[in-house]
Amino acid sequence: MVDLTRQYDVLVVGGGNAALCAAIGARRSGASVLVLEGAPKFYRGGNTRHTRNFRCAHDSATETLTGPYSxxxxxxxxxxxxxxETNEPLARHMIRESKEVLIWLGEQGIQFQPSLGGTLTLGRTNAFFLGGGRAMLNALYRTAEDLGVDILYDAPVTALDIQDGMFLSATITRDQATSVVRARTLVAAAGGFEANIEWMKEYWGEAADNFLIRGTPYNRGSVLRMLLDSGVQEIGDPTQCHAVAIDARAPKYDGGIITRLDCVVFGVVVNKNAERFYDEGEDVWPKRYAIWGRLVAAQPDQIAYIIFDASSLKLFMPSLFPPITGGSIRELAQKLELNADVLDKTVSDFNAAVRPGTFNYNDLDDCRTEGLTPPKSHWARKIETAPFYAYPVRPGITFTYLGVRVNDQARIIMKDGKPAANMFAAGEIMAGNVLGRGYAAGIGMTIGSVFGRLAGRGASKNARN
Known part of the structure; x- marks a missing residue:
């Protein structure tokens, strides 16, 4: 049983990768630690449950990384x-720390596998978790519990008592009862506000109603709001987020990685008017895939369609849902309820603009269009081999970038520019310090792991002082 009458050294609010790295880091430094996870135990871990890999700097190839990544x-x-749009000193500090954190994660029981091939091309830059994000989480929870970290599930924080930059206590509601939890230091690792559609609509308007939330429905931003209302300095553009194009047939919440589509580079993307609107071959997938959520969000009714042919069907990991199929482009248009004449012309114009080259989906090849607006810079091949396929896509929001400002110790910064007396933050709630916009595969886990460990160690030291 967790004794809520005691005063802990470190209170960690959140239950994902950043929170557990903080809890373990603090406990290994000698602190007593309580983790408050707002979700039920089965859904513990926030968005970490849906992750697969961790981007990290390393000097040479390893058993699970194919080469150096300086x-x-x-x-x-x-x-x-x-x-x-990043804080360069903080970003460089994170990257430097990621080299050691890769080893540290293994020491906490996390196992890695040889990286996946295909369109992700991440074998050199990202370490893949054996068993995925849930297995990674289970390892962290097992280590935390073995170390003596106390954990409460179904324990959302409903109030924070913060006075003059000093955390005093948190109020939680659990089993219809209210309790006050006291601790010498606070680590906020409770995620962003992407599951709070009403908050999202403050910045996106009615379009937010058509957004799908890839991860946990529990990331509603309540802890973030409490911190900002208590004099913490905010950072980040509230309209910026990690947003990818996901299958439009995915559930509203928690669809995870199996609803993401990796096939943008293999065809063309059209809106509900059956017209292309962006260069599908701008850059390699791991660096540019996250732009497509925002691009689709700007289209009418926040819907788009990825169109490709039989020659590309087996070049990418499919969605949970099967593609829509047509024997011709016009038949496909009818199934998608698009204007058949317009889609047929869009594809015909694209095919006419394709210039021959050497196709190589692992790198920036020389297959391109000429005289077409927008162009397709790479991987341009004619869409001409029946049957033809399409995936409907909507913006899939992973996490938001509006958050709290921190320093290189993961200590929260107040509006007056001074570090908070005893408050730290890690993970999505402070990702905007590093990510002003855009996303690269696995970097969210880098932010969570690095700043989680920093926050835990810093909170433990702060508590002793």
């Missing part, structure tokens, strides 16, 4: 996907 290359990739 700190400088990692940072160059981050600059490219964010367009420079």
């Amino acid at each position: 700190e400088e290359e990692f940072f160059d990739d981050l600059l490219r996907i964010t367009g420079g």
Whole structure:
């Protein structure tokens, strides 16, 4: 039984990767730790349950990584996907720490597998969890419990008592009863607000009603709101988020990675008017796949369709749902309820603009279009081999970037620019410090693991002082 009458050294709010890394880091540093997970035990872990890999810098190939990935290359990739919208000192600190955290995660019981091939091309840059995100989470929970970390499920925080930048206590509601939890330090690792559609609509308007939430329905941003209302400095554009194109037939919440589609580069993407609207071959998949959620969000009714032919069907990991099939482009258009004349012209114009090249889906090849707006810069092949296929897609929101500002110790910064007395943050709730916009595969786990460990260790030291 968890004794809520005691004062813990460290209170961790959240139950995903960042929270568990913080809890383990704090406990291994000698602190007493309580983790409050707002979700039921079966759904513990937030979005971490749906993850697969961790992006990390490393100097040489390993059993699970096919080659070196230098700190400088990692940072160059981050600059490219964010367009420079990142805190450079903090980002470089995170990248540097990721080298050691890769080893540390293994020491916490997490096992890695040889990376997947195919369109992700991540074998060199990302370590894949054996068994996926849920297995990774189970390992962290098992380690935390073995170390003596106390954990409460179904324990959402409903209030934070913060005075002059100092955390005093948290109020939780559990089993229809209210309890006050006291601790010497706080680690906020409770995620973003992507599951709070009303909050999303403040920035996106009615379009947010058509968004699908890829991860947990429990990330409603309540802890983030409490912190911002208590004088914590915010960071990040509230309209920026990790948003990918996912199968439009996915559930509203918690569809996870099996609803994501990796086939954008193999065909064309059209909106409900059967017209293309962006370059499908702009860059390699792991760096650019997350732009498509925002692109689809800007289209009429927030819906789009990926169109490809039989030659590409087995080149990518399919969705949970089967593609829609047609013997001709016009038949496919009818099944999609698109204007058959317009879609036929869109595909015909695309085919006429394709210039021959050497197709290579693992790298930026020389297959492109010419004289077409928008162009397709790479992987352009004629869509001409029946049967023809389509996936309907909507914006799939993973997590939001509006969050709390932190320093390189993961300590929360107040609105007056001073570090909070005893509050730290890790994971999605502070991702906007590193991700001003854009996303690269696995970097969310980097942010959670690195800043989680930093926050836990820092909170433990703070509690002792």
